[in-house]
Amino acid sequence: MSGQPAGDINANPAAIKSSGGKPRVFIDGEAGTTGLGIRTRLDELGLVDVLGIDPALRKDADARRALMAEADLIILCLPDDAAREAVQLAASLGENAPRVLDASTAHRVADGWTYGFPEMDEGQAERVAGASHVANPGCYATGAIALLRPLVKAGVLPADFPIxxxxxxxxxGGGKAMIADYESGEAPAFELYGLGLTHKHLPEIEAYGLLSRQPIFVPSVGNFRQGMLVSIPLFLDALPGKPAAADLHGIFVRHYGDNGEVAVVPFADSKAAGRIEALALNDTNRLEINVFANPAGDRAVLVARLDNLGKGASGAAVQNLRLMLGV
Structure with missing residues (x-):
């Protein structure tokens, strides 16, 4: 995996199937947190017709295949193995197969899939728009890649630097079991997890963060429903060229510009703040990049803030859907 956007499986997506003008979308796995979030957003926008399935038939392959045949695009909100099976089920429709947006981990670094982070690079939104198979990014990965990729591309952060x-x-973001534990009061107020250092988002962080050395990634969960902070500390005097924090900030500004849903917080503001909380972007599809530095200027902390249910999941999926369907 080169870290560049993968080639598209089908470069000539089919025309809209509906004679009424609105594209038709089938959410396979609508009952989960991400699926419900996508459905709510689509209902509010009213730009597509969402095809429903009888809850009793959610795992019935024939019923799902029939809906896939009617759909212009399917969104997969399924476990990884089920998502792979769903892709094969859709492919069995041949020329009548719908376009696919997969919210699972299954295809994020797979050949032939386009990575659904439109702001990742110049031209990435156009790649998503033209793709037939798009992998929606992971929530943590979105924040990490947003921070890493511009610096590696600019040559300021070596690909093999210890991160x-x-x-x-x-x-x-932890699924039904974790949600139930927290909402029943049985979960701790805060905990680290993934301490085997093999979190499922690591492959896409390494690939699209353009890293040649896998980083150490330590996720945690707190007693709040949604919101996310992803932070990367750096010893600036250990980097080639010993860049200043303001130099890193300038790279982010040049890379993202006025690009979609990613905003770079002014450096003076972030430097003076001294603290940052996780919930400020809840219920939006925004991602903010902050650069904090110590007074001596030899250390910095890069922070991405987003809603794990917004730009980290359902919001990103709807953004990708709108690009893919041109709505």
Whole structure:
């Protein structure tokens, strides 16, 4: 995996199937947190027709295949193995196969899939728009890649530099069991997890962060429903060229510009703040990049703030859907 956007499986997506003008979308796995979030956003926008399935038939392959045949695009909100099976099920429709947006981990670094982070690079939104198979990014990965990729591309951060990533998320990103534990009061107020250092987001962070050395990634979860901070500390005097924090900030500004949902917080503001909380972007599809530095200027902390249910999941999926369907 080169870290560049993967080639598209089908460069000529089919025309809209609906004679009424609105594209048709089938959410396979609508009952989960991400699926419900996508459905709510689509209902509010009213730009597509969402095809429903009888809850009793959610795992019935024939019923799902029939809906896939009607859909212009399917969104997969399934466990990884089920997502792979769903892709094969859709492919069995041949020329009538819908376009696919996969919110699972299954295809994020797979050949032939386009990575659904439109702001990642210049031209990435156009790649998403033209793709037939798009992998929606992971929440933690979105923040980490947003911080790492511009610096590696600019040559300021070596691809093999030792990187540690610390992140805190609301409990809604942990699935039904974790949500139930927190909402029943049985979960701790705060905990680290993934301490085997093999978190499922690491492959995409390494690939699209353009790293040749896998970082240490330590995620955590707090007793709040949604919101996320992803932080990367750096010894600036250990980097080639010993860049100043303001230099890193300038790279982010040049890389993202006025680019979609990613905003770079003014350096003076972030430097003076001294603290940052995780919930400020809840219920949005925004991601903010902050650069904090110590007075001596030899250390910095890069922080990405986002909603783990917004730019980290359902919001990003709807953004990708709108690009893919041109709505």
């Amino acid at each position: 540690s990533i610390n992140a805190a998320s609301g409990y809604s």
